[in-house]
Amino acid sequence: xxxxxxxxxxxxxxxxxxxxxxxxxxxxxxxxxxxxxxxxxxxxxxxxxxxxxxxxxxxxxxxxxxxxxxxxxxxxxxxxxxxxxxxxxxxxxxxxxxxxxxxxxxxxxxxxxxxxxxxxxxxxxxxxxxxxxxxxxxxxxxxxxxxxxxxxxxxxxxxxxxxxxxxxxxxxxxxxxxxxxxxxxxxxxxxxxxxxxxxxxxxxxxxxxxxxxxxxxxxxxxxxxxxxxxxxxxxxxxxxxxxxxxxxxxxxxxxxxxxxxxxxxxxxxxxxxxxxxxxxxxxxxxxxxxxxxxxxxxxxxxxxxxxxxxxxxxxxxxxxxxxxxxxxxxxxxxxxxxxxxxxxxxxxxxxxxxxxxxxxxxxxxxxxxxxxxxxxxxxxxxxxxx
Amino acid sequence: xxxxxxxxxxxxxxxxxxxxxxxxxxxxxxxxxxxxxxxxxxxxxxxxxxxxxxxxxxxxxxxxxxxxxxxxxxxxxxxxxxxxxxxxxxxxxxxxxxxxxxxxxxxxxxxxxxxxxxxxxxxxxxxxxxxxxxxxxxxxxxxxxxxxxxxxxxxxxxxxxxxxxxxxxxxxxxxxxxxxxxxxxxxxxxxxxxxxxxxxxxxxxxxxxxxxxxxxxxxxxxxxxxxxxxxxxxxxxxxxxxxxxxxxxxxxxxxxxxxxxxxxxxxxxxxxxxxxxxxxxxxxxxxxxxxxxxxxxxxxxxxxxxx
Numbered sequence: 001x002x003x004x005x006x007x008x009x010x011x012x013x014x015x016x017x018x019x020x021x022x023x024x025x026x027x028x029x030x031x032x033x034x035x036x037x038x039x040x041x042x043x044x045x046x047x048x049x050x051x052x053x054x055x056x057x058x059x060x061x062x063x064x065x066x067x068x069x070x071x072x073x074x075x076x077x078x079x080x081x082x083x084x085x086x087x088x089x090x091x092x093x094x095x096x097x098x099x100x101x102x103x104x105x106x107x108x109x110x111x112x113x114x115x116x117x118x119x120x121x122x123x124x125x126x127x128x129x130x131x132x133x134x135x136x137x138x139x140x141x142x143x144x145x146x147x148x149x150x151x152x153x154x155x156x157x158x159x160x161x162x163x164x165x166x167x168x169x170x171x172x173x174x175x176x177x178x179x180x181x182x183x184x185x186x187x188x189x190x191x192x193x194x195x196x197x198x199x200x201x202x203x204x205x206x207x208x209x210x211x212x213x214x215x216x217x218x219x220x221x222x223x224x225x226x227x228x229x230x231x232x233x234x235x236x237x238x239x240x241x242x243x244x245x246x247x248x249x250x251x252x253x254x255x256x257x258x259x260x261x262x263x264x265x266x267x268x269x270x271x272x273x274x275x276x277x278x279x280x281x282x283x284x285x286x287x288x289x290x291x292x293x294x295x296x297x298x299x300x301x302x303x304x305x306x307x308x309x310x311x312x313x314x315x316x317x318x319x320x321x322x323x324x325x326x327x328x329x330x331x332x333x334x335x336x337x338x339x340x341x342x343x344x345x346x347x348x349x350x351x352x353x354x355x356x357x358x359x360x361x362x363x364x365x366x367x368x369x370x371x372x373x374x375x376x377x378x379x380x381x382x383x384x385x386x
Numbered sequence: 387x388x389x390x391x392x393x394x395x396x397x398x399x400x401x402x403x404x405x406x407x408x409x410x411x412x413x414x415x416x417x418x419x420x421x422x423x424x425x426x427x428x429x430x431x432x433x434x435x436x437x438x439x440x441x442x443x444x445x446x447x448x449x450x451x452x453x454x455x456x457x458x459x460x461x462x463x464x465x466x467x468x469x470x471x472x473x474x475x476x477x478x479x480x481x482x483x484x485x486x487x488x489x490x491x492x493x494x495x496x497x498x499x500x501x502x503x504x505x506x507x508x509x510x511x512x513x514x515x516x517x518x519x520x521x522x523x524x525x526x527x528x529x530x531x532x533x534x535x536x537x538x539x540x541x542x543x544x545x546x547x548x549x550x551x552x553x554x555x556x557x558x559x560x561x562x563x564x565x566x567x568x569x570x571x572x573x574x575x576x577x578x579x580x581x582x583x584x585x586x587x588x589x590x591x592x593x594x595x596x597x598x599x600x601x602x603x604x605x606x607x608x609x610x611x612x613x614x615x616x617x618x619x620x621x622x623x624x625x626x627x628x629x630x631x632x633x634x635x636x637x638x639x640x641x642x643x644x645x646x647x648x649x650x651x652x653x654x655x656x657x658x659x660x661x662x663x664x665x666x667x668x669x670x671x672x673x674x675x676x677x678x679x680x681x682x683x684x685x686x687x688x689x690x691x692x693x
Contacts, residue, residue: 056588077594089585093607102603107594151593 002067009062037206082152260315281345489645512575614681
């Protein structure tokens with residue numbers, strides 16, 4: 001087991017004039033045993049980055065290190081990493097037993113009996129012991145997913161690489177597998193790089209999150225860090241559901257004038273000093289409905305039970321607010337809202353860089369032990385270890 | 387019955403009727419060859435309408451075929467020329483001479499070796515064209531396809547010269563090697579191997595497979611049905627090869643098509659013997675087809691990747 005270091009990794013597809021830059025000089029240190037999630041919109045270079053780590057793509061420049069070992073020139077099979085693919089990529093002509101044991105057969109000198117024992121241990125850990133003699137096409141999506149995981153786990157690799165492994169599952173199974181994956185990773189304590197476009201998944205699973213856009217690494221941090229202190233408007237917009245509300249405002253001293261009669265007086269105007277305009281951001285949950293605030297027009301109310309999402313219009317801007325479930329404004333009703341200055345985000349209108357982020361208190365410490373552990377998985381793991 | 391269901395039923399009926407018609411058109415000539423092989427020549431040549439009931443002259447016709455001097459159709463026991471004399475026992479070690487091969491055995495041997503060799507070469511080439519990037523990939527592929535349009539008549543003389551320079555005249559390799567890398571086979575395997583998901587191969591790479599292991603542990607097993615279909619095509623191609631074997635082989639080594647050609651004499655055509663020979667020549671193909679039939683199941687890639 002080892003950490004993974006990306007040292008100004010650059011990947012271009014094609015060459016010369018037609019070259020497409022997929023990953024631009026990414027520097028990233030992933031600690032030993034860490035669960036790092038690479039997240040970003042489609043085409044942001046996250047999968048390419050993962051494939052570079054896997055050795056399935058050659059890097060154009062830069063280095064990749066596993067621990068102290070420079071593996072940049074190593075082929076995939078020499079890197080001792082296991083990958084779980086989005087579509088599982090099970091060998092269709094082999095049964096589950098052979099699918100899981102294939103890597104061991106190829107890369108170790110172990111006897112057939114030893115391999116079989118390990119396969120059965122892993123299958124027990126994943127709860128697929130009774131499927132060992134089935135072919136992949138006889139399995140459900142969730143079972144195929146487990147086989148794909150088993151194939152990665154059985155090899156006891158230096159790192160797990162996962163490329164959107166849950167995106168083909170239905171919503172319920174996905175959240176179940178999400179927890180199981182976290183537990184597994186925690187128990188196995190193997191460095192894991194996990195790619196997803198789903199920011200909820202990223203927030204929920206990662207020890208740290210690396211947000212990518214346009215081939216560039218935007219920010220690396222814990223879920224709380226990227227949520228509360230995004231480095232730029234992109235990260236602020238991408239992380240969080242529903243998304244942050246952002247609109248333009250003109251700066252007049254310490255006063256911000258936005259759309260639809262939005263006016264706000266900053267007590268501390270230093271972030272906007274020297275700027276004519278600024279991008280103002282407010283998270284939906286920081287909006288409260290009050291009697292004498294900034295007026296906006298309610299459009300749609302989505303009752304979620306424990307909370308309500310209110311979609312409103314402020315001038316020509318859509319604003320989403322997470323409000324108290326007891327409040328149910330009617331469509332076209334004018335509501336008034338307010339927010340704390342500490343919850344306000346300000347972004348540079350040209351560069352998008354954050355000028356001010358949320359500063360309402362300390363970021364709570366997120367220990368590794370907050371991860372849920374399921375007792376069945378623990379037992380199976382202990383058996384496997386023995 | 388709903389309108390849609392009825393229309394579907396009509397379509398199904400028409401489809402089956404069409405398939406049945408095709409089957410009849412294909413099978414009737416074969417059946418007639420079989421019937422003719424069981425009749426005396428005069429019986430099927432003189433009648434004005436084709437006779438459909440088999441007669442009883444098959445073995446008589448077969449014997450007259452086997453009795454011919456210019457062609458050995460089915461082989462016979464050979465002379466043991468090399469053996470160790472152990473008193474009451476002989477141990478032959480010159481196995482090749484134990485059986486004098488006739489045209490049928492020659493054809494089976496040649497077509498069999500050719501099929502195996504060509505399957506290997508075509509699937510390897512197909513795999514490379516389908517799954518690897520290399521310089522001049524497209525031009526090379528199109529050049530290979532372009533050779534499909536060259537007629538064999540054009541190739542006979544250069545091939546003959548080449549084979550005689552290689553010392554392969556009157557040698558079975560002379561009719562195996564020139565077509566071993568079959569362009570049609572390469573094309574078919576390339577098309578089929580494109581359907582193998584890249585993730586499957588990458589997954590195997592991550593599992594530690596070498597590039598050759600990818601080919602024979604992942605690609606080939608998933609291509610069983612294509613390989614079965616290609617086997618038939620390749621076997622039949624070699625089985626039917628006529629002009630070049632006629633030119634490069636001597637009488638003792640003739641394959642079936644050339645041997646049958648010997649039954650067309652200067653004075654007369656031995657139709658009865660031709661019919662027997664044709665009937666016999668169908669049998670190995672028929673067996674091969676039965677043997678491979680269960681491999682023609684599609685969807686072997688099902689369940690490999692989740693769409």
